[in-house]
Amino acid sequence: MPATLRLGASLRILIGGQDEFTVEPGRSVRDTLVSLGIKPELVAMVSVKDEMQTKDYVIQEGDTVRLLAVVGGG
Amino acid sequence: MNGYGGKILRVNLTDGTVSKDPTPADVARDFIGGRGFGIYFLLKEVPKGADPLGPENKLIISSGPISGMLIPGGGKCDWTTKAPLTGGYASASMGGHFTAEMRYAGLDSIILEGISPKPVYLFIDDDKIELRDASDLWGKSTFAVEKQFKEKLGEEFQVAVIGVGGENMVPYACINHDYGRQAGRGGVGAVMGSKKVKAIVLHGTKSIPVADKDAYRKAGMALYKACKDAEGLKEWTRYGTTIVVSWCDEVGALPTRNFSAGSFENGKNLYGPVMREKIVITDKGCFGCPCPCGKYSRNKKYDNYVEGPEYETIGLMGSNLGIDDIEAVAHANLLCDELGIDTISAGNAIGWAMECYEKGIFTKKDTDGLDLKFGNIEATFTLIEKIARREGFGALLAEGVKRASKKVGKGSEKFAIQVKGMEQSGYATHNATAMLLAYMTCDVGAHHNRSWAITYDLQVGREKVVPEKVARVIWLQNFRPMFDVLGGCRLQWVELGIDRDLYVPALEAITGVHRSWEDLDKVGERIWNLTRLYWARENEGFGRAWDMPSPRFYEEAPTSGATKGQITKFEDVNRLLDMYYEQRGWTSDGLPKPETIASLGLSAVVA
Numbered sequence: 001m002p003a004t005l006r007l008g009a010s011l012r013i014l015i016g017g018q019d020e021f022t023v024e025p026g027r028s029v030r031d032t033l034v035s036l037g038i039k040p041e042l043v044a045m046v047s048v049k050d051e052m053q054t055k056d057y058v059i060q061e062g063d064t065v066r067l068l069a070v071v072g073g074g
Numbered sequence: 075m076n077g078y079g080g081k082i083l084r085v086n087l088t089d090g091t092v093s094k095d096p097t098p099a100d101v102a103r104d105f106i107g108g109r110g111f112g113i114y115f116l117l118k119e120v121p122k123g124a125d126p127l128g129p130e131n132k133l134i135i136s137s138g139p140i141s142g143m144l145i146p147g148g149g150k151c152d153w154t155t156k157a158p159l160t161g162g163y164a165s166a167s168m169g170g171h172f173t174a175e176m177r178y179a180g181l182d183s184i185i186l187e188g189i190s191p192k193p194v195y196l197f198i199d200d201d202k203i204e205l206r207d208a209s210d211l212w213g214k215s216t217f218a219v220e221k222q223f224k225e226k227l228g229e230e231f232q233v234a235v236i237g238v239g240g241e242n243m244v245p246y247a248c249i250n251h252d253y254g255r256q257a258g259r260g261g262v263g264a265v266m267g268s269k270k271v272k273a274i275v276l277h278g279t280k281s282i283p284v285a286d287k288d289a290y291r292k293a294g295m296a297l298y299k300a301c302k303d304a305e306g307l308k309e310w311t312r313y314g315t316t317i318v319v320s321w322c323d324e325v326g327a328l329p330t331r332n333f334s335a336g337s338f339e340n341g342k343n344l345y346g347p348v349m350r351e352k353i354v355i356t357d358k359g360c361f362g363c364p365c366p367c368g369k370y371s372r373n374k375k376y377d378n379y380v381e382g383p384e385y386e387t388i389g390l391m392g393s394n395l396g397i398d399d400i401e402a403v404a405h406a407n408l409l410c411d412e413l414g415i416d417t418i419s420a421g422n423a424i425g426w427a428m429e430c431y432e433k434g435i436f437t438k439k440d441t442d443g444l445d446l447k448f449g450n451i452e453a454t455f456t457l458i459e460k461i462a463r464r465e466g467f468g469a470l471l472a473e474g475v476k477r478a479s480k481k482v483g484k485g486s487e488k489f490a491i492q493v494k495g496m497e498q499s500g501y502a503t504h505n506a507t508a509m510l511l512a513y514m515t516c517d518v519g520a521h522h523n524r525s526w527a528i529t530y531d532l533q534v535g536r537e538k539v540v541p542e543k544v545a546r547v548i549w550l551q552n553f554r555p556m557f558d559v560l561g562g563c564r565l566q567w568v569e570l571g572i573d574r575d576l577y578v579p580a581l582e583a584i585t586g587v588h589r590s591w592e593d594l595d596k597v598g599e600r601i602w603n604l605t606r607l608y609w610a611r612e613n614e615g616f617g618r619a620w621d622m623p624s625p626r627f628y629e630e631a632p633t634s635g636a637t638k639g640q641i642t643k644f645e646d647v648n649r650l651l652d653m654y655y656e657q658r659g660w661t662s663d664g665l666p667k668p669e670t671i672a673s674l675g676l677s678a679v680v681a
């Protein structure tokens with residue numbers, strides 16, 4: 001079963017384009033981003049099932065991976 | 075006047091009298107409130123050349139029209155004064171519940187003037203306003219004093235209190251409130267200490283007149299709904315500002331070993347999820363906040379509770395000192411809060427001292443026997459105490475890194491990480507030119523909250539020096555501090571990404587005055603120029619040299635981490651300033667031109 005990568009509005013502000021990607025599981029978030037042409041460093045937060053993960057998190061079947069950027073800072 | 079308590083309270087500490095003036099309508103019109111009121115009163119009332127710790131300086135506490143209202147984040151007030159740390163402008167924002175009670179007591183500003191002959195606290199219960207003896211409170215910790223007042227007077231009383239650091243006038247002493255919120259930077263706590271005011275305790279029951287109640291309710295609800303629907307709400311509430319620790323580590327922005335690098339090899343131990351798992355027990359927020367960023371922690375290792383640590387403290391007391399133990403960072407946070415010193419400046423000063431020690435500039439003879447290697451947790455705790463008490467080696471660090479490094483010399487000035495005398499906050503800026511410029515030109519010294527531009531650096535190319543970056547920094551500097559003018563929190567916009575236009579109808583409903591963001595940005599620009607003029611008025615020869623960053627960011631590339639080998643060229647530092655001054659309408663030495671002052675309608679204010 002594929003997984004879903006959902007880009008939050010904060011990230012879409014930075015990179016434009018579509019807000020959702022269907023991706024294959026089994027690869028890290030970082031590698032997946034690179035393969036989609038998204039600079040990993042623009043993604044500040046990776047959330048899976050409301051838990052924060054690093055970009056080394058390996059995407060599992062059926063995951064919905066939410067990605068947010070930090071646009072404003074503290 | 076709709077949207078205002080209507081009164082400015084003046085407290086003359088020298089003769090012990092209090093008086094109230096009506097809030098001037100023209101000042102409310104032109105400067106709105108908060109830090110707008112602060113710079114206005116500072117410029118008008120504190121004479122040129124005043125000693126920051128002398129009787130002529132004033133401590134100006136101001137709420138804004140959304141403070142204490144049902145608007146998300148309406149729990150902020152501004153503390154403006156002449157800064158003991160820098161000799162220039164200080165404006166520190168404080169969250170919690172203080173500002174709401176201040177407004178319910180009918181007060182838009184409280185201005186502390188003169189110096190009391192003995193320790194006092196200011197008691198305000200609506201119109202009952204008294205200076206009371208605080209001799210028995212002097213020397214006590216901030217938490218003990220707050221607890222004592224709450225037990226005696228009731229939970230509804232709000233307390234702002236200084237610790238031993240403020241009493242000893244440490245130039246980066248802060249003011250504590252709500253067991254963990256601070257007016258943190260620039261030494262506002264030292265000014266309160268110089269005036270011998272241990273605490274302000276207040277409670278009010280009055281209502282704030284509102285121009286259009288229905289519209290206010292609707293606009294307030296729209297703002298709350300936007301927060302509730304925001305995509306990052308859950309994560310923000312779960313992790314607060316610690317959400318960015320891992321990202322800063324990854325992109326080389328996490329201050330590490332006195333900013334010698336921007337990534338920490340053991341940074342993972344300080345990341346938000348680790349902290350949440352290890353010590354956080356609940357969330358804690360300011361008045362009316364739907365997305366509480368405060369993390370309340372039970373620190374089993376040290377057997378105590380603390381609000382925090384938040385990102386800045388993790389950066390400055392953690393990675394910047396080579397400490398990878400989140401419980402130790404939380405304990406350092408607690409010590410600073412109890413003693414009333416700013417965690418950012420203190421962490422920065424200790425980082426500088428550790429680097430001096432590792433370079434052999436200090437030996438144990440200088441450090442009271444402390445083995446000040448990076449990562450020494452116990453030495454860090456000891457130094458925090460010594461700084462607040464100005465004891466032994468701590469007395470040197472209590473001066474702040476600019477003065478301390480000048481005294482010590484031996485090249486240590488080069489790694490004193492500060493601008494204008496204020497220690498740099500928690501973002502390493504080796505190759506992030508917009509963020510570097512933001513620090514260089516910030517109106518209080520090297521603080522991040524006026525303009526935060528690292529993501530923009532990453533978006534357009536971190537080493538690029540282009541007019542768009544400068545324009546971005548200026549736009550943020552004009553706009554972001556407007557939340558400190560309105561008396562609200564910026565984080566709902568910053569972190570949840572709610573539409574800033576939602577504040578426009580809310581402000582109009584409260585005050586009866588329509589102001590677009592274009593109008594508000596203009597007010598921000600006027601205030602920014604006034605703060606610059608204040609610096610110039612108070613400091614002979616003020617200009618470009620004052621905007622220079624630490625040489626660390628243009629001379630020494632990090633040898634590890636994400637920014638390994640990366641640096642901003644010195645000529646680019648100057649190019650950034652050239653562009654900045656030009657876009658601001660300032661001279662090539664960084665002073666507002668007469669025509670800029672005139673076009674912003676400021677001639678009368680600075681006359």
Ligand code: SF4
Nearest residue numbers: 147359360363367563
């Ligand atoms: S986001 Fe944090 S600082 Fe802002 S109002 Fe909420 S609790 Fe206070």
